[in-house]
Amino acid sequence: MNTYPDFSHHNYQIVRELGRNREGGRISYLAECIDNQQQVVIKQFRFVQENASWQGFKIYEREIQILQTINHPRIPRYLDSFETDDGFCMVQEYRDAPSLATKKSFTPHEIKLITVSILEILADLQDRIPPIIHRDIKPENILVDRDRQAYLIDFGLARVNSQDMAMSSVVAGTPGFMPPEELFNRPLSTASDLYSVGATAIALLTNTSSSNLSNLIDDNYQFQFSHLLTGINPDFVDWLTKMVAPNLKDRFANAQEALVELQPIDITGMTTLKLSEPKNQHNKNSLVTAGLAFMGTVLIMLSIFSNLKPATETSVVKQPDTNQTQKSLTEEQQWFKSIKSRCNSVEVITAMRNTTYPQTPKGVGYAASCYALAGRLDLADRVIQKLPENQRVYAAAVVFDIGHPVADSGDDRSAGPIMELVLRYWADNYMALYHAGMSAYVLDDYAQATTHLQEFLRIYQRQDGWTNKAKNALSRMEQGIPADESFSIHH
Template identity: 55%
Template sequence: MELDVRNEHKGIIPLSHHPDFSQQGYQVISELGRNREGGRITYLANVLNSNEQVVIKEFCFAHASADLSGIKTYEREIEILQQLNHSRIPRYVDSFEIPGVFYMVQEYKNAPSLGIRRSFHPEEIKQIALSILEILVYLQKQVPSIIHRDIKPENILVDEKLNAYLVDFGLARIQGAKIALSSFVAGTPGFMPPEEQFGHPLTEASDLYSLGATLICLLTNTRSAEIGKLIDDNYRFNFQKLVPQISPHFRLWLMRMVERNRKRRYANASFALKTLQRIQVVGTATEIDTLVTTIKPRKRATVLALTTVLTLAAIGATLMSCQPGDTVRQLLEATECQGFDFSSSCQEKTRR
């Protein structure tokens, strides 16, 4: 759903070119974006007799192929937004209908989408990641949890203070809810997790894949439409050479976010958030770091195990009974069982 594509108009479009919503209590200021194929247009509007600004989203099903399914999407988005109360999810305000056209009114956030090309330092990208993960933690704490299903640069707004806002819940689903076959591939190619593409159940790790892909696009300054350039013949992200300045720990964190096997990703947003908080995103690699990032995922467990044994032996027998030293602990925490065939107890140990 490309709702944040900027139009080609410069300045405010003459009022006569906009719909008249005065009877509904709104006056359109400008068009923010449109998706002609999906019959979606978004407008910035003033609330009459107040200083409040809102976003009005138009769903024109008369010109789209989706009629009934489109109406259900509209209704589902409203239903989900009405349940949410988070400062960085634009709140639902109102909805109304004109024959053949539905409109939804939301709170306006004065922040451009990441779909507009901007350059960020890796530290800033970490801040954006933490901000979105906080929103996902909130969504996953709902009962039942909510899966956004369409996280990508165009659906994330970021203000000057690097506060991130998550928009467009048109594809969002309550975890465990049945999804029609026609909606399996309704997300955005390159950002959809593999389980979405093949019709497998979605989990709290599904949105993490999409967020990881978004962050990799930001790090490499890659547009959403060109994300395919970052994916190799094995359908895995291959971006390491494009961002040599990021630390091995941050690189491993990103690689785990976009693991094709959802069971090898972080289990949920809370775990991914806590792990990222203690990671330094820019830094040089130690010899052990370099080794871990270059070997195949399935062999990392063996190498790390051998590294741990050798390190402990070098420290001395007196430390054998103690907890692993800082170097070993940091290494184990950084890898977070990335790609290992360990049991579920591995994640529990790395949480400590």
């Protein structure tokens, strides 16, 4: 028997509880309008609730004031409000979309779509006169539907430009997502919300919970996150770094400017490699690894590979900005785009025979990816083998980027061999280890699955959804439990 409050005399019937806000006395319910069965969200503030405060009630009042001025398709509308014997309720439009906090991970491409969607909402809010600053953007306050379209909720901490200074003088928001100017009670600007958007993207990319995100910020208020990424375009890393710059003057000025810079970036178009000591014969004495340790070797490599400039181990990864590099990358991407539709088992041999792929490590990676997507892993491997030993890891990185969506889609028979090919030349790619291990488990190769998942846990060494699933899979295999539908392999 539930103990939900009875709102029938206000024409609403509660269906279930949605959540409790960190501010004492604030509870959200999914409800139906009795007259027309329209689903709505009812946010209740109870004065008698333990820890309830007048500030919590003012937040509700503030949210209503803000929402009454907004008519945006991806901001749930304010519908109604009413008083109760012990408090106050606000009724809002319901969206059938979970918050970002409820899903453990997204692919890099999905994260870009979500980020673009959030920025589009902010661009509209900031284009108003005066502009609206949300002040509490985080995964819990962003809903995402099946098309990865975002909806922004919880405007209780929002403020309108420079107005309401008394209220904004109180530090508000969530640690890790609050810009430094908020922490120090300094003036906010349209760049303030951008910091929170960037922090949200970092949380999603690194699979870091909201409560732990502040652990990625050093004593100088700089985010340290690039070492946790693999297969991400350095352009996107640079863009994120600018979004979360401690000084708001170093960020983009507003959401529209950030959006314009983000849209043309292919999030996995150029891979940022984090390489460690090779673990197999293909990578022994690799100049790539030595280059990360010794700047002199890096310079030698840069002079040899004028079209490829691997990242050094710095806190911020920079993409080469020469016109020559950009031109060669565009050529490789265009080549793969032109042939991708023929990367299937029927057409691939003829297609590859009738075209010439760019003769660079990245071009070789795209050629190998075409063969891999067609299921011809033997030919993919043969193409990579033509490269000098110390360049093969770069081709493998491209194969990983192209093959990762296959793994995310759940096609284990295709994804497993592709990830095995990646690991042949990039042995410490923890996501390749994870997907190869999970695919082997699904295909009942417990020995291979165990080897890969144990190595994944050894390298990754973080507690999140990936490690939990890897440990669960290892435990199930020890008990002889197959990977049936009751076990969620992919995330």
